[in-house]
Amino acid sequence: MTAAGGRVTADGGRVTAAGGRVTADGVRGHRIAVLAGDFIGPEVVDATLEVLAALAPRAGLSLAFERLPFGGHAIDTHGAPLPDATKDGVLAADAVLMGSAGGPVGDHPWNRLPRALRVESGILGLRQHLGAYANLRPVAVFEGLEHLSPLKPEIARGTDLLIVRELTGGIYFGKPSYNGPDRGVSTDVYERYEVERIARTAFEAARLRRGHVTSVDKANVLDVSQFWRDVVVGVHAAEFPGVALDHLYVDNAAMQLVREPRAFDVLVTANLFGDILSDLAAVLPGSLGVLPSASLGGRVGLYEPVHGSAPDIAGRDLANPTGTLLSAAMMLRFALAAPAAAAALEGAVRAALAEDPTRDLGGGRGTRAFTDAVLAHLPAAVEPAGSSPGGAAR
Numbered sequence: 001m002t003a004a005g006g007r008v009t010a011d012g013g014r015v016t017a018a019g020g021r022v023t024a025d026g027v028r029g030h031r032i033a034v035l036a037g038d039f040i041g042p043e044v045v046d047a048t049l050e051v052l053a054a055l056a057p058r059a060g061l062s063l064a065f066e067r068l069p070f071g072g073h074a075i076d077t078h079g080a081p082l083p084d085a086t087k088d089g090v091l092a093a094d095a096v097l098m099g100s101a102g103g104p105v106g107d108h109p110w111n112r113l114p115r116a117l118r119v120e121s122g123i124l125g126l127r128q129h130l131g132a133y134a135n136l137r138p139v140a141v142f143e144g145l146e147h148l149s150p151l152k153p154e155i156a157r158g159t160d161l162l163i164v165r166e167l168t169g170g171i172y173f174g175k176p177s178y179n180g181p182d183r184g185v186s187t188d189v190y191e192r193y194e195v196e197r198i199a200r201t202a203f204e205a206a207r208l209r210r211g212h213v214t215s216v217d218k219a220n221v222l223d224v225s226q227f228w229r230d231v232v233v234g235v236h237a238a239e240f241p242g243v244a245l246d247h248l249y250v251d252n253a254a255m256q257l258v259r260e261p262r263a264f265d266v267l268v269t270a271n272l273f274g275d276i277l278s279d280l281a282a283v284l285p286g287s288l289g290v291l292p293s294a295s296l297g298g299r300v301g302l303y304e305p306v307h308g309s310a311p312d313i314a315g316r317d318l319a320n321p322t323g324t325l326l327s328a329a330m331m332l333r334f335a336l337a338a339p340a341a342a343a344a345l346e347g348a349v350r351a352a353l354a355e356d357p358t359r360d361l362g363g364g365r366g367t368r369a370f371t372d373a374v375l376a377h378l379p380a381a382v383e384p385a386g387s388s389p390g391g392a393a394r
């Protein structure tokens with residue numbers, strides 16, 4: 001992706017930049033840092049790497065995968081969820097592909113560590129390290145797959161929205177923050193530049209979609225939200241008057257997302273609200289297992305499914321790799337400037353879902369069988385990635 005003038009020029013689905021090296025025979029080489037994570041993380045990542053390895057040569061791409069320690073496993077092996085070698089490795093790559101990290105939700109040694117050493121601090125640290133402030137979480141109900149949604153097909157049908165979640169600010173990072181014997185404190189704070197840049201990301205994405213941004217906040221109660229709203233209104237008036245802008249309070253937004261999801265095009269919101277609303281929105285296509293994401297803003301983008309490490313289903317061939325596969329498609333599009341390969345991958349996933357999805361979607365396939373189906377649906381040849389790559393060799 002491109003960080004032009006310090007802001008994301010995310011387009012919600014079109015090529016923005018190309019990286020990588022071109023060999024004499026025209027094959028584009030890219031280095032992908034792979035952070036598999038914990039529990040189902042490695043399962044969905046391995047499935048995705050297998051599919052990428054099959055797709056790449058058909059699309060004129062040469063992908064080198066470098067696995068780096070991250071998450072709970074890295075706590076056990078390196079004493080920290082985000083070791084220094086991983087911090088260096090991700091910045092040396094063209095893109096980062098991540099599974100999901102973290103332990104079981106209940107009592108577990110990883111959850112008893114001081115906050116700074118916990119897996120989730122590694123995840124937040126990675127986002128901050130990459131400068132990945134813009135988290136794009138597209139939620140689409142594919143035509144013909146409405147039956148996979150637990151909602152009535154007439155409600156789910158046609159859902160095509162993009163959640164733009166601010167990812168490196170807000171209550172996740174605000175100070176003071178502590179857990180004392182008699183008091184727990186987290187601080188929700190946004191600086192003007194943080195709201196301005198994420199608002200621009202949302203408006204730019206909307207321009208390339210249906211031209212409609214809904215900003216979600218809690219301005220009726222929270223000062224930080226009133227500030228958010230005022231800044232979004234200012235950016236809109238000054239720079240994007242052609243995009244339609246409306247506002248919803250977050251409680252109502254949660255309801256509207258399941259009542260009338262087609263009413264949304266681009267939804268922009270703060271870190272915590274975006275976290276919650278994106279899990280809610282996962283119900284529209286049918287499972288948290290299908291939602292992908294791209295986290296952009298720095299030189300290297302982070303591509304990961306929205307779901308977590310799902311310890312409850314790990315090791316049982318039950319993990320749905322769709323979210324990771326579709327994240328890899330976003331990576332092909334944004335980081336590798338390979339839109340035809342991205343479309344081929346999305347098409348194969350869609351075909352495999354239509355045939356028989358994984359159990360979380362009410363289907364009969366396990367991770368292995370579903371991955372095989374995706375492999376079988378990949379086209380024999382994909383139009384090679386752009387003939388004039390924008391990125392210079394590094």
Ligand code: NAD
Binds near residue numbers: 360
């Ligand atoms: P979760 O997303 O792991 O699981 C929620 C529910 O969805 C579970 O019932 C799970 O089985 C199901 N599910 C999730 N992904 C699925 C998939 N691909 N296929 C089929 N079913 C799937 O959320 P949780 O249980 O609240 O969290 C578990 C751990 O994951 C925690 O440690 C949490 O902090 C971590 N987490 C990590 C990330 C990340 O790495 N970015 C994201 C969210 C949660």
Ligand code: IPM
Binds near residue numbers: 102120275306308
């Ligand atoms: C997500 C996750 C993370 C978040 C956690 C695990 C730190 O829930 O990526 O949605 O809250 O951002």
Ligand code: MN
Binds near residue numbers: 275276279306
């Ligand atoms: Mn979440």
